[in-house]
Amino acid sequence: MHVNIDxxxxxxxxxxxxxxxxxxxxxxxxxxxxxxxxxxKMDYWGGSVPGSRKCECGIAGQCEIPEKWCNxxxxxxxxxxxxxxxxxxxxxxxxxxxxxxxxxxSDEKQAKHTLGPLICKGDGKFxxxxxxxxxx
Numbered sequence: 001m002h003v004n005i006d007x008x009x010x011x012x013x014x015x016x017x018x019x020x021x022x023x024x025x026x027x028x029x030x031x032x033x034x035x036x037x038x039x040x041k042m043d044y045w046g047g048s049v050p051g052s053r054k055c056e057c058g059i060a061g062q063c064e065i066p067e068k069w070c071n072x073x074x075x076x077x078x079x080x081x082x083x084x085x086x087x088x089x090x091x092x093x094x095x096x097x098x099x100x101x102x103x104x105x106s107d108e109k110q111a112k113h114t115l116g117p118l119i120c121k122g123d124g125k126f127x128x129x130x131x132x133x134x135x136x
Contacts, residue, residue, distance in 0.1 A: 012085045012086045012087040012088075012089075012092060012118070012119065013085070013086055013092070013093070013094060013115050013116045013117060013118050013119070014046065014083065014084070014085050014086075014115075014116040015034075015045060015046040015083065015084065015085075015086055015094075015097075015113070015114070015115050015116065016046075016081055016082075016083040016113070016114040017032070017045060017055075017070075017072060017081060017082045017083065017111070017112075017113050018079060018080070018081040018111070018112040018113075018114075019071070019072045019079070019080055019081070019109075019110070019111050019112075020077075020078070020079050020108065020109065020110040020111075031099075031100030032072070032097075032098065032099050032100055032111070032113075033097075033098055034086075034094050034095075034096065034097045034098070035094070035095045035096040035097075035098070036090075036091035036092070036094070036095065037091060037092060037093055037095060038091070039095065040091065042091060045070065045082055045084065045086075046082070046083055046084025046085050046086050047059065047083070047084020047085060048084065049088070050088055050090075050091065052069075053069060054069040054070060055069065055070035055071065055072070055082035055084070056082065056083070056084040057070065057071055057082060058070055064076060064080055070082045072111075077108075092118060093118045094115055094118075097113050097115060099111050099113060
């Protein structure tokens with residue numbers, strides 16, 4: 001499977017993280033992450049880039065609270081979501097999603113994660129060796 005992913009032009013699953021009240025709004029240590037194909041703990045989310053520790057809204061500066069890196073960090077007493085495509089082929093497929101700090105029986109924190117199917121398109125090997133015969 002890794003060979004197919006490595007040769008794809010574009011791939012990735014769409015991931016949606018929904019939260020009611022922030023999971024961990026005031027700490028710098030992520031309580032939720034996903035695990036890459038090489039068993040690395042990944043703490044960036046769909047629409048973002050590896051190492052950023054951000055979601056798509058954090059990269060674009062469009063989170064509900066602009067200073068936050070993800071909507072899940074907002075601490076707001078409402079349902080919010082962070083979503084986007086995971087596209088860095090080096091780390092795909094997602095092996096596991098670990099969800100932490102979903103509250104206790106005495107608070108109202110909730111979380112829901114939806115991971116779509118891995119989609120691979122194109123053949124990088126074809127494009128890598130494609131020759132324009134009109135130029136020969």
